[in-house]
Amino acid sequence: MTEKQLKIYWNTLLGSSGKQEALKKERKNILATISYPKSFYRFRPVTESTLEELEQNYMYFSSADHYDDPFDTYMRVDIPRLLKMVDDINGDPSVVLSIIKEHFPSLDLKDFNKENLKLHVLFPSSEDIMKLRQNMQTDTYSVCFCESAKNESSWMKYADNHKGFVLEYNFSPEFIEELWRSKTLSANLFPVYYSGKKYDATDYAVRNMLLYMCRHIPYLYNELLRYMGWENTKISLIKNKCHQYDKEWRLVPSFSLICRDCIRRKPQSITIGLRTSKYTEQTIVAAAKMAGINEFYKMEIDDKDRFVRKRIMG
Numbered sequence: 476m477t478e479k480q481l482k483i484y485w486n487t488l489l490g491s492s493g494k495q496e497a498l499k500k501e502r503k504n505i506l507a508t509i510s511y512p513k514s515f516y517r518f519r520p521v522t523e524s525t526l527e528e529l530e531q532n533y534m535y536f537s538s539a540d541h542y543d544d545p546f547d548t549y550m551r552v553d554i555p556r557l558l559k560m561v562d563d564i565n566g567d568p569s570v571v572l573s574i575i576k577e578h579f580p581s582l583d584l585k586d587f588n589k590e591n592l593k594l595h596v597l598f599p600s601s602e603d604i605m606k607l608r609q610n611m612q613t614d615t616y617s618v619c620f621c622e623s624a625k626n627e628s629s630w631m632k633y634a635d636n637h638k639g640f641v642l643e644y645n646f647s648p649e650f651i652e653e654l655w656r657s658k659t660l661s662a663n664l665f666p667v668y669y670s671g672k673k674y675d676a677t678d679y680a681v682r683n684m685l686l687y688m689c690r691h692i693p694y695l696y697n698e699l700l701r702y703m704g705w706e707n708t709k710i711s712l713i714k715n716k717c718h719q720y721d722k723e724w725r726l727v728p729s730f731s732l733i734c735r736d737c738i739r740r741k742p743q744s745i746t747i748g749l750r751t752s753k754y755t756e757q758t759i760v761a762a763a764k765m766a767g768i769n770e771f772y773k774m775e776i777d778d779k780d781r782f783v784r785k786r787i788m789g
Contacts, residue, residue: 476510476666478719484508485668488712493704498729501705502655502663509666511651514743515620515724517642518633521755529642529745530765535737536616536728539711540609543632548615549713550608550676557604557680564598571598571688575699578682582698598688607680615711616735618726620644620664624746625782628720630774637750637774640759642742650740654726660736661729667712669719679706683731700730707731744770746784760789 476484487508491501517534519525528535539547563570575582599607621629630637646664654662682703689695711727728736745763747756751773760771771789776782 495701498704512622515644516624518629520635520639526762529762532741533737539612539615548710551673552608553677614731620724622722637748641746643744645743667723669716671716674713746772749774
C-alpha cells in the first residue's frame with residue numbers, strides 16, 4: 476500500500492467508535508481502504524522453538540514487549556494525568572462515577588449504587604501507573620508479516636541477519652473472515668501504520684483500568700466492554716516512521732488475549748537466507764518437509780547485483 480492509502484486506512488480506523496453493535500459496519504469501512512497483497516511473508520530466526528513451530532505449522536502470537544523495537548506499539552500515555560486521577564479517587568471515591576461517565580458517556584449507570592464505589596480501592600496505585608505503558612505492551616499480541624520476501628530490512632532484524640528463513644502464506648478472503656468470526660480469537664489482518672507522532676493511548680488506558688476495576692460486576696463490565704472494539708487494534712498497528720521500510724502487516728485480536736494463543740496454517744513456500752550455513756539449511760529443509768511444504772527457495776545476489784529469490788530442490 477502507498478503512504479497515501481495507509482493514511483486513509485489509519486484515519487478510518489481511528490474514526491471508528493468501537494461499539495460492539497457497530498463493529499461489523501466499521502470493519503467493512505476499514506476493509507474498503509485496504510489493498511491486500513497476494514502473499515504474506517513471515518521472517519524467522521533459526522531456534523529450537525521456531526523449527527518446532529515450522530514442523531507443526533504453528534503461528535504463535537507474540538506480545539509487543541518481545542519485539543525488536545522497545546517502542547513497538549508507538550504510543551504515549553499521559554502519566555501525570557493518570558497520577559492525578561489516582562489522587563482524586565483516593566480523596567473522594569465518588570470521582571469514580573464521573574470518570575466512568577466521561578469515558579463512557581452513553582452508559583446507563585442506574586444499577587451502579589453506592590456500594591459499588593468501594594471498588595475505588597481496586598483502581599491502580601501510583602506505582603502501577605508508572606509501569607502502565609510497559610504492561611500495555613505485554614498485553615498486546617500479534618503475528619507479524621511483510622509484503623515481500625526480498626525485504627532486506629526484515630532479513631536483518633527478524634531473520635538473524637540473513638541466517639534464518641522466511642515462510643510464505645497465501646491467505647484467502649475466506650480465511651481472513653474466518654479468523655475475524657472466531658469467537659475465541661476475533662482477529663483482523665491489517666497493515667501497520669508508520670508515523671512520526673505517537674498515538675495517545677491515555678483514554679484506552681483509563682478504560683482498561685475501569686474494566687479491571689469492575690470485573691466483578693457483570694452488568695457494568697459487559698457494558699464497558701461493548702465500547703472497546705478497536706482500541707487494542709489501534710495501539711497494535713502503529714510504529715515509528717523509521718520502520719516504514721518493513722511494510723509490515725499484523726494479525727491482531729480485536730480484544731486483549733488472556734494468554735498466548737496460536738493458529739495453524741501451512742505455508743505455501745519457504746525461503747532460506749543468503750548467509751544460512753549449509754548444515755542449518757538442511758535442518759530447515761527437513762523441518763519444512765515434515766510440515767508438508769514442497770516449494771523451496773534461497774536468497775542470493777545475482778550477476779546483476781540484485782537481491783533475488785531462486786527456486787531450489789528440497
